[in-house]
Amino acid sequence: MATSLPPVAIPGQRLGSIVAYSAGPGTHVQQSNIYASIAGPVVVDPAQSKTQTKATLRVSRILSGTPQISPASSAPIKQKPRYNTLPAVDSIVLARVTRVQKRQATVSILVVLDETSATTSDPSKLASDNDNVASILTTAANPENHSSTDELRFQALIRKEDVRAVEKDRVVMDEMFRVGDIVRGSVLSLGDQSFYYLTTARNDLGVVMARSEAGNMMFPISWKEMRDPVTGAGEQRKVARPY
Amino acid sequence: MMADRRRINGPPGGTRPAVFASNLQSGTSATDRAQRQRQPSELRKIFLKTGLIPTASGSSYLEFEPSASLAAARANPKSLIPPSSALKLACTVHGPKPLPRSAAFSPNLVLTTHIKYAPFAARQRKGHIRDASERDLGVHLETALRGAIIAERWPKSGLDITITILEAEDDRWWGSAPDSHDASWGMMNVLAGCITAASAAIADAHIDCLDLVAGGVAALVSDDSASTSTVAPKLMLDTDPAEHRSILSACVVAYMPARDEITELWLKGDSSKASLEDGDDRTGHEALIDGAVDAARGAHAVLAEAVRESLLKTVGQA
Numbered sequence: 388m389a390t391s392l393p394p395v396a397i398p399g400q401r402l403g404s405i406v407a408y409s410a411g412p413g414t415h416v417q418q419s420n421i422y423a424s425i426a427g428p429v430v431v432d433p434a435q436s437k438t439q440t441k442a443t444l445r446v447s448r449i450l451s452g453t454p455q456i457s458p459a460s461s462a463p464i465k466q467k468p469r470y471n472t473l474p475a476v477d478s479i480v481l482a483r484v485t486r487v488q489k490r491q492a493t494v495s496i497l498v499v500l501d502e503t504s505a506t507t508s509d510p511s512k513l514a515s516d517n518d519n520v521a522s523i524l525t526t527a528a529n530p531e532n533h534s535s536t537d538e539l540r541f542q543a544l545i546r547k548e549d550v551r552a553v554e555k556d557r558v559v560m561d562e563m564f565r566v567g568d569i570v571r572g573s574v575l576s577l578g579d580q581s582f583y584y585l586t587t588a589r590n591d592l593g594v595v596m597a598r599s600e601a602g603n604m605m606f607p608i609s610w611k612e613m614r615d616p617v618t619g620a621g622e623q624r625k626v627a628r629p630y
Numbered sequence: 631m632m633a634d635r636r637r638i639n640g641p642p643g644g645t646r647p648a649v650f651a652s653n654l655q656s657g658t659s660a661t662d663r664a665q666r667q668r669q670p671s672e673l674r675k676i677f678l679k680t681g682l683i684p685t686a687s688g689s690s691y692l693e694f695e696p697s698a699s700l701a702a703a704r705a706n707p708k709s710l711i712p713p714s715s716a717l718k719l720a721c722t723v724h725g726p727k728p729l730p731r732s733a734a735f736s737p738n739l740v741l742t743t744h745i746k747y748a749p750f751a752a753r754q755r756k757g758h759i760r761d762a763s764e765r766d767l768g769v770h771l772e773t774a775l776r777g778a779i780i781a782e783r784w785p786k787s788g789l790d791i792t793i794t795i796l797e798a799e800d801d802r803w804w805g806s807a808p809d810s811h812d813a814s815w816g817m818m819n820v821l822a823g824c825i826t827a828a829s830a831a832i833a834d835a836h837i838d839c840l841d842l843v844a845g846g847v848a849a850l851v852s853d854d855s856a857s858t859s860t861v862a863p864k865l866m867l868d869t870d871p872a873e874h875r876s877i878l879s880a881c882v883v884a885y886m887p888a889r890d891e892i893t894e895l896w897l898k899g900d901s902s903k904a905s906l907e908d909g910d911d912r913t914g915h916e917a918l919i920d921g922a923v924d925a926a927r928g929a930h931a932v933l934a935e936a937v938r939e940s941l942l943k944t945v946g947q948a
Contacts, residue, residue: 397937399840426941579735
């Protein structure tokens with residue numbers, strides 16, 4: 388058995404046998420051995436009680452100083468292989484609306500949130516895990532930065548029937564999203580060659596940041612309305628439940 | 631034709647005063663040809679550093695140690711023409727990023743490689759448009775990397791690898807007249823360097839790969855002065871073409887030591903006349919490939935250390 392694991396691994400480095408561990412993200416298996424496939428700190432996630440018997444070995448993409456064992460202690464995390472920072476099915480993303488049409492809204496994905504940070508309810512934890520989320524959002528919410536970087540981001544569609552869970556046939560896209568809004572969504576599928584498909588049909592999904600017609604940041608007042616603090620005017624949105 | 635028809639253009643390759651071989655044979659010390667000072671199995675030192683280009687998702691810079699004659703000429707210049715050159719190149723990795731709208735759906739990572747010589751990289755100036763040899767190198771590099779990258783972990787995305795060669799290897803000593811054994815031998819060293827550098831940059835970009843793939847070169851050379859064609863050529867690792875009178879054949883491999891796999895193999899020339907040690911019953915090209923793999927193992931040691939060093943630095947900062 389691999390008695391000592393290296394603290395950090397480089398691609399191609401042998402980490403252990405699949406007898407002792409199961410292979411997690413950042414690793415691959417060759418001839419019953421687990422090898423690292425990216426460079427990073429080696430993390431051992433202890434076995435979850437029922438489903439697994441072996442500890443999961445993974446190579447972390449986040450280069451934090453101390454490999455944290457915390458994801459195992461914060462209880463009910465779905466053990467889903469998440470290999471990379473690309474949007475995968477069921478991952479939670481933050482996206483900016485770039486176009487609103489009658490049947491669908493086009494958004495460009497800004498951040499794919501980590502599973503660990505998405506399940507915690509503490510926004511400060513979220514900021515520390517994805518340390519650039521705050522900066523990405525501030526630059527993305529600024530109208531000057533629109534349109535220039537869209538070609539470099541992954542594009543996604545929110546179809547009319549995926550906006551909310553109830554009264555799907557009464558959805559009017561113009562009353563759900565406006566161009567420039569920041570939306571929290573969940574990935575439905577990888578979609579076709581050019582678009583991912585997102586859904587906001589959950590209470591915690593929808594618009595998280597929006598500016599009013601006057602250009603001020605608005606605050607949510609209900610699940611379908613946000614208000615401008617300066618002019619006092621309300622605007623309709625599909626609002627995400629604030630934490 | 632890409633030529634500019636509206637202006638009177640200079641010659642495409644630049645000009646140099648004619649240097650006659652007969653003048654060179656007389657042997658003033660300034661025009662001594664470069665001599666290999668290393669053992670046949672001794673490699674040049676490699677400088678490799680990752681993460682130097684902040685705007686790219688991964689990057690690396692690679693430099694080969696200048697040959698002894700070049701180092702001597704730099705320390706104590708006797709001629710304006712350097713006796714040999716040493717490889718210097720920079721590699722950037724951009725991505726994973728969305729594929730262009732026009733591209734078809736791909737469940738895998740789409741790899742694109744660009745290799746470009748800087749105009750001043752070789753003794754013969756290169757144009758700004760990629761020529762056939764640069765495209766050829768790009769294809770070889772793509773083959774080498776495709777076998778190492780785990781492409782199915784990055785669906786619907788593309789990866790651009792761009793290499794700029796700042797100083798290329800010579801194809802032969804600059805003073806010798808072209809002869810029948812000439813081929814672009816320098817290109818093979820350039821490719822080996824490109825493979826090693828690209829591998830470091832990919833590791834820096836955190837793209838999943840099976841192993842760090844390293845490039846290595848070996849060649850059969852006959853260095854004997856003056857008409858001793860009876861002596862069979864010898865196997866040398868990491869050959870600098872400027873240091874050898876004639877290279878008969880050369881081989882580049884891209885090699886993954888952890889799996890003992892070759893992802894790219896490029897053999898050139900006639901490898902039938904190798905003189906190996908007694909009891910060594912390998913054929914010439916087997917010896918050549920083994921030699922190139924040995925050279926790649928050496929490069930891998932540097933590569934692994936460079937990747938580990940940059941990793942420890944980032945972990946230490948966080």
